[in-house]
Amino acid sequence: MSASNLYTNQEKNELKTWGLMSLFFVLIMMIGWFVSWYYNDVSLLYIAVIFSVGMNIFSYWFSDKIVLKMSGAKPALKEEYYDLYTIVENLSITAGLPMPKVYIINDPVPNAFATGRDEKHSAVAFTTGLLSVLDKTELEGVAAHELAHIGNKDILLQTVVVVLVGFVTLLADFFLRSTIHGNNNNREGGGRLQIIMIVLGVLFTILSPIIATLIQLSISRKREFLADATGALLTRYPEGLASALEKISANSGKMKKSNHATAHLYISDPFGKKDGKKLSFMHKAFLTHPPVEERVKALRGE
Numbered sequence: 001m002s003a004s005n006l007y008t009n010q011e012k013n014e015l016k017t018w019g020l021m022s023l024f025f026v027l028i029m030m031i032g033w034f035v036s037w038y039y040n041d042v043s044l045l046y047i048a049v050i051f052s053v054g055m056n057i058f059s060y061w062f063s064d065k066i067v068l069k070m071s072g073a074k075p076a077l078k079e080e081y082y083d084l085y086t087i088v089e090n091l092s093i094t095a096g097l098p099m100p101k102v103y104i105i106n107d108p109v110p111n112a113f114a115t116g117r118d119e120k121h122s123a124v125a126f127t128t129g130l131l132s133v134l135d136k137t138e139l140e141g142v143a144a145h146e147l148a149h150i151g152n153k154d155i156l157l158q159t160v161v162v163v164l165v166g167f168v169t170l171l172a173d174f175f176l177r178s179t180i181h182g183n184n185n186n187r188e189g190g191g192r193l194q195i196i197m198i199v200l201g202v203l204f205t206i207l208s209p210i211i212a213t214l215i216q217l218s219i220s221r222k223r224e225f226l227a228d229a230t231g232a233l234l235t236r237y238p239e240g241l242a243s244a245l246e247k248i249s250a251n252s253g254k255m256k257k258s259n260h261a262t263a264h265l266y267i268s269d270p271f272g273k274k275d276g277k278k279l280s281f282m283h284k285a286f287l288t289h290p291p292v293e294e295r296v297k298a299l300r301g302e
Contacts, residue, residue, distance in 0.1 A: 029048060036048070063117070064121070064155075067265065068123065071113070072256070073125040075102070081102065085102060087136070091140065091144050092147060095147050095151055095234055097119055100116065100124050101123040102124055102125075105126070107255050107256050109127060109251070109252065109255045109270070110130035110268075112143075112267050113262075113265040113266045114155050116150065117156045118153075124143065127255070137237060138244035139244070141232070141235055142241065144235045147231070148227040154223050154227065229298070232299055238299040242295075245292050246292065
């Protein structure tokens with residue numbers, strides 16, 4: 001990958017991040033206006049504005065900490081994981097990146113992810129299962145893949161998605177409950193309006209997880225291929241990552257703290273879904289990760 005293409009991708013990811021946060025702001029504003037009209041209380045709109053601004057600020061500064069907490073990641077002691085530290089440190093120097101914080105997830109399923117808001121505030125996490133099944137060159141390939149996410153400026157975008165999509169889903173549930181239990185006696189035609197609101201609330205609640213999945217997919221699949229390519233360039237040994245992906249796929253299983261909100265962060269699906277060749281076209285279309293076979297072929301130039 002050329003430097004110009006790399007910088008272009010970084011700029012696009014920054015634009016996508018701000019676009020996503022703006023979309024979240026507009027969405028909350030619309031819902032706030034609708035609910036304030038519904039209850040004939042303009043203060044609800046002001047609350048929605050404050051909530052939207054607050055959540056954007058919160059997601060920017062604290063989303064990485066939330067992700068690490070949700071995954072059960074703990075800081076890795078350098079004395080205990082010296083080889084891992086050395087690999088990450090050497091690759092960081094090669095990539096021209098600040099050394100990210102290193103975390104360990106106590107889980108037998110091999111997996112890893114990167115998170116953070118920028119290069120200076122980033123972290124990489126590896127499961128104990130990953131460390132047990134990969135050799136040094138394979139671990140270097142995985143570490144380079146995760147550092148590629150940091151260098152490509154994927155991490156803020158993919159981490160912010162976790163918080164914003166999660167809160168939109170919670171808001172959908174709140175909206176549904178408020179419409180079911182709300183009181184419309186003060187409005188004309190309240191009975192019919194109540195039915196309409198309940199229908200809208202049900203639709204919004206049903207569609208929220210689908211919208212969340214589509215948002216994750218829009219930033220996930222191409223991002224994985226790009227990080228594979230950038231990581232291979234970083235180690236100058238594509239076979240290391242290709243072999244690692246095959247081992248990860250062969251040992252796949254459901255992680256202890258697998259979560260749909262964070263699934264797109266990992267190098268491999270934390271739910272241990274079956275290999276892409278055995279899935280229907282529709283199932284493949286809704287995977288958060290490209291099929292391993294396609295990624296391995298791309299790395300090996302097949």
